[in-house]
Amino acid sequence: MTLNFAHRGSLTEAPENTLPAFKKAIWHGAKALELDVQLSKDNHLIVCHDHKLSRFNKDAEGLIKDYTLEEIQQIDVGETFSEEFKGVTLPTLDQVLHICPADLLLNIEIKNIPVIYDGIEQILLKTLHEHDRLNNLVISSFDHVALKKVQEINSTIPLGMLFYYRILNPWDYASASGLNIQSIHPNQIYVDQTFVQSCKRNGYDIYPFTVSDQERYKELLEYGVDGVFSNNPEIFKS
Template sequence: MGQEIINFAHRGASAYCPENTMAAFVKSIELGATGIETDVQVTKDGHLVLIHDETFDRTAGASGWVKDYLLEEIRNLDAGSGFHSDFRGERVPTLEELLQFVKECNIVVNLELKNSIVLYPGIEEKVIAAVRSFDLTAQTIISSFNHYSLALCKQLAPEIKTGILYMEGLYEPWNYARTIGADALHAEHHAVLPEFTADASKHGLVYHPFTVNDPEEMKRLIKAGVAGIITDYPDRLHEVLEAEGSSRK
């Protein structure tokens, strides 16, 4: 994945476009993102779709659970006009659509498995199979708040990096991460300090904190030694990285 700090666009350029849509993913690259973070769930008929919430109410104007909809039904939903009328008709994309885009752009993709509230049996195998089918194992990170799922992913695909999502207060997370074979710490940004990144590095782990939208906090984290930052504003992070000269080449 190179030595540069990865500019992960959180759900795409979600400050400017409806989150987790192809419009947001395309815009993020235009704004300087070098990675995309998104959320993966499973339809009733077993397809992988990109949406954060377990229901459609907030982002796609429909009631009910993702797990109870067929892909054809989901593709008829409007995932754009709730954000702004300019995006009317934007659809909930499939994972395969994003992976094709990632392959064309040669960027990093961080796939968060949304399997804490709804467990989605078999989501790990499905995601891994999709990533392998596009030959993107070296450019992919799988993350989740469900660490049992991450442990399974590492067993199924040791070649794909995994990142444990967590909030503040996890004691010596680099030691914990080793128990499930994780490669990265996807911590809430307040839980990242220079001494933590140094200790993690000694154990072969890197930090990719979320969700960082303030330029001053971005600067603090860069100085702290993070390997990537997840942000709604990839343009802000791009400007900070350019100004800081923070490439690790």
């Protein structure tokens, strides 16, 4: 069965990684959701991809880590998308978990590069435990040290290993890492049939990112991917 992830929610219909974007993805019937977490200055889990806020609000200078939760909740990240979403702010992970059905698979990416958030792994797992969301979950990161820390805290959580650039035999790297890697998440640009077959042969699911073109999606399905991360509702709701 193919399992596609709504990448940062339905980001073509609402500001990415916000409650409206996640609600729209859920409304579409998405079976899986991808989101990113970082830490505020006062150690709250903020759902956002960029370390800087300037792409969403030109008046917001500095990094997420420079703002307290109270300050972040005063920053409008919706108006740059459209007037309809004026006043929308970045949510906390708590807020997102409140609206996610239990049967919705969550892929939570720890955004730990280039900013390294000391202790984010423990805060994340504590929050998930409080919401009884330690099941139906994948934690992923480009920072594989962060994945190691997650495993040291809770060895039962499936991990997704993200790769942006091509490396030699990432399936061998994943195996040699000693981590509980369930899936490999490569940049879709370099994924071909040999890549997919090698991942599968070594026991890894494969979910390329970010696939929004229908023809490319069909091609990847023919290669045998288990699903994709997508911005396209016609893909992520299928």
